[in-house]
Amino acid sequence: MYDWDEVLREADRRPGVGPHGEDRLIVNMGPQHPSTHGVLRLILEIEGESVVEARCGIGYLHTGIEKNTEYRNWTQAVTFLTRADYLMPLFNEVVYCRAVEALLGVEDQVPARANVIRVLLMELNRIASHLVAIGTGGMELGALTVMTDGFRDREPILDILESITGNRMNHAYVRPGGLAQDLPDGVVSAIRDLIREFPKRLREYEALLNGNPVFMGRTKSVGYLDLASCVALGITGPVLRAAGLPHDLRKAEAYLGYDTYEFDVPTETGCDAYSRYMVRFYEMAESLRIVEQCLDRLEPGPVMLADPKIAWPARLALGADGLGNSEEWIRHIMAQSMEALIHHFKLVTEGFAVPPGQVYSAVESPRGELGAHVVSDGGTRPFRVHLRDPSFTHLQAVPAMAEGGMLADVVAVVASLDPVLGGADR
Numbered sequence: 424m425y426d427w428d429e430v431l432r433e434a435d436r437r438p439g440v441g442p443h444g445e446d447r448l449i450v451n452m453g454p455q456h457p458s459t460h461g462v463l464r465l466i467l468e469i470e471g472e473s474v475v476e477a478r479c480g481i482g483y484l485h486t487g488i489e490k491n492t493e494y495r496n497w498t499q500a501v502t503f504l505t506r507a508d509y510l511m512p513l514f515n516e517v518v519y520c521r522a523v524e525a526l527l528g529v530e531d532q533v534p535a536r537a538n539v540i541r542v543l544l545m546e547l548n549r550i551a552s553h554l555v556a557i558g559t560g561g562m563e564l565g566a567l568t569v570m571t572d573g574f575r576d577r578e579p580i581l582d583i584l585e586s587i588t589g590n591r592m593n594h595a596y597v598r599p600g601g602l603a604q605d606l607p608d609g610v611v612s613a614i615r616d617l618i619r620e621f622p623k624r625l626r627e628y629e630a631l632l633n634g635n636p637v638f639m640g641r642t643k644s645v646g647y648l649d650l651a652s653c654v655a656l657g658i659t660g661p662v663l664r665a666a667g668l669p670h671d672l673r674k675a676e677a678y679l680g681y682d683t684y685e686f687d688v689p690t691e692t693g694c695d696a697y698s699r700y701m702v703r704f705y706e707m708a709e710s711l712r713i714v715e716q717c718l719d720r721l722e723p724g725p726v727m728l729a730d731p732k733i734a735w736p737a738r739l740a741l742g743a744d745g746l747g748n749s750e751e752w753i754r755h756i757m758a759q760s761m762e763a764l765i766h767h768f769k770l771v772t773e774g775f776a777v778p779p780g781q782v783y784s785a786v787e788s789p790r791g792e793l794g795a796h797v798v799s800d801g802g803t804r805p806f807r808v809h810l811r812d813p814s815f816t817h818l819q820a821v822p823a824m825a826e827g828g829m830l831a832d833v834v835a836v837v838a839s840l841d842p843v844l845g846g847a848d849r
Contacts (some may be wrong), residue, residue: 461844
């Protein structure tokens, strides 16, 4: 956090500025939601309509998620981490669970069906996240129809995720060793209907924005950030690919079998807000390709590894009142197997122990490289969990992109980064 009184004193001491800063103003943009999907404070020093200096003030949404994981067992930690970047909860869950599985040494024991479903849900989540990025970014520039259409098209995806996990977001569906439960009946046909309909929706966005002279005027050559600057600042994801580098962890360091899926990595070379929009636009079409391949690969099988000392909760079912334990499993542990009851009791009350060590796991999220550094001291709770969240990293690029530009372009700059403050302030 900054001492803003000191910032003002520094401004008064700069050459060319009067004793009370008559020639320059310091303007607060926030704390609010300027296309940030969270509470961000931008402190802008302006001279006329030009931005001389920009600073990001974060911390207004701090939730202590990482610290909270140290007081829950390894499975319970998922329910916290899914809430970090709340527009991509499934990516938060997968990156953490893959790290725990690596510490346990059970990556190869995770059932193939579970991994296919993980990929399927992440790509649906990617589309939903990009719809919010494009919709809210368009709204901030005056294209209200794009926002209403974006949220309209996001709803069927959230309906599908709710039917699978029980929640529209913050799912806690991915667990160390697999998934909480299998796909419910009828969801595969619902997803097929979605991917059949969605290309028509993409054509609507193309007609609304891609060649729109007003949108292009507000985004082309705005928020310029070239490849060298992206590399120097640790920028990844669509922002990096909009600078021409086709770096995507799904290709560069393939995980969950991504190397066996056919898809392209879209790039642009404009290095501006328009190019970042175009990359996200094309990525949605590529995600549809991956989702379709996932549906074709869904073979019957378990969705949780077989080891009963890790697989918790072992069986869940969707009932009339939502997500809960299956009656069959309750009958088994209460009336048929004392050993199963003991395992269930220990997992629920204590959790499983993870061998001491540390692992860094990373996935390609909608905003870039999402990493989880997970440390175990050999106990039943994480010793330390730290997320490398792309929103936090990308906010440091705001000064480089906004300074020297117009005040009216600041919102377009921030929107093109698509930051989610839940990830920055975790």
